[in-house]
Amino acid sequence: MESQSLYAKVSKCEFRMTKILYLGHMISATGVQVHQEKIRAILDWPPPQNLTELRGFFGLCSYYRRFVKEFPQLGAPLTDLTKKGAFRWMGEAQQVYEKLKEVMSSCPVLALPYFNEPFVLECDASGIELNHSTSYHPQTDGQTEIVNKWIEGYLRNYVSGQQKAWVHWLYLGEYCYNTTYHISIGMTPFKALYGYDTPSFIDLAFDQSNVPKSHDMLQECQDILKALKENLQYA
Structure with a gap:
């Protein structure tokens, strides 16, 4: 670092850590998992009474959507409620709200990618394979x-x-x-x-x-x- 004139602020550095919190995710040798405090906030969120509260709840859930299989389909009823004049908190919305809390409380640990192996993405919509990637977004190429x-x-x-x-x-x-x-x-x-x-x-x-x-x-x-x-x- 010194040879390249790079400097680090000690107060912002952590050394000899087995896991680290980064952008709401806990990263360790086992993989990437959700931050438990954020999940606790989701579980403690009361049923939304207006559009602002719904957007807050659904936005927090959406941040971890990659951990939930078929998240767009699961959250579709709540997405529909965010449209202009569509907010009506009925039985279906309550069921989706409770289901989201359930699945968010049992999110899996995502394995870290093997960077010594090629990345291949098969796009069903276009039939195109992308053989390149970035380390932060292995699902697409830069x-x-x-x-x-x-x-x-x-x-x-x-x-x-x-x-x-x-x-x-x-x-x-x-x-x-x-x-x-x-x-x-x-x-x-x-x-x-x-x-x-x-x-x-x-x-x-x-x-x-x-x-x-x-x-x-x-x-x-x-x-x-x-x-x-x-x-x-x-x-």
Whole structure:
């Protein structure tokens, strides 16, 4: 550490420990397990009386969702109650609430990954195998995490006024990502692939098409580009 000019604050260091608490997880030689104080908070949580209390309870449970098999399906009834005007604490919600407490009190210990073995993820939805990973998230590869994070930020910025039509903006997200300068490669992904800079958008010529559907599609693209430019200027 000294040779690399790295320093450690003694008050924040622990040595010769058999287990350590990190971000709400207890890590030891046997694996990773939930923090018992957090589980105690879940078990002591009273039945939610309003949406805020429900979000607090379900959010705490969701933090440890990787320890619970089929957590999204199990918690789906409570997720539905978080929708606008849907909060009604009825019998089904109470049953799910009690079931979550039960499963959270018996969470297994997750084994640590074997880093000397290759990571393989089989994605049922797309049939794609990812043979690379990061040490903190072995379920995905690092590049996928970066792209997903970027697309999430893109959607958050551009669909705030079109929340029911976000799917129509995805293709522009791909274009925007591929034409954004990347520090790691010193150019845009588009230029790295094709060898020249990205062509700029031009105004679409509506008079060249007599097909009504084509005209509507061109008009929609023009409106989207206009909104995109306004959002970029605002940002």
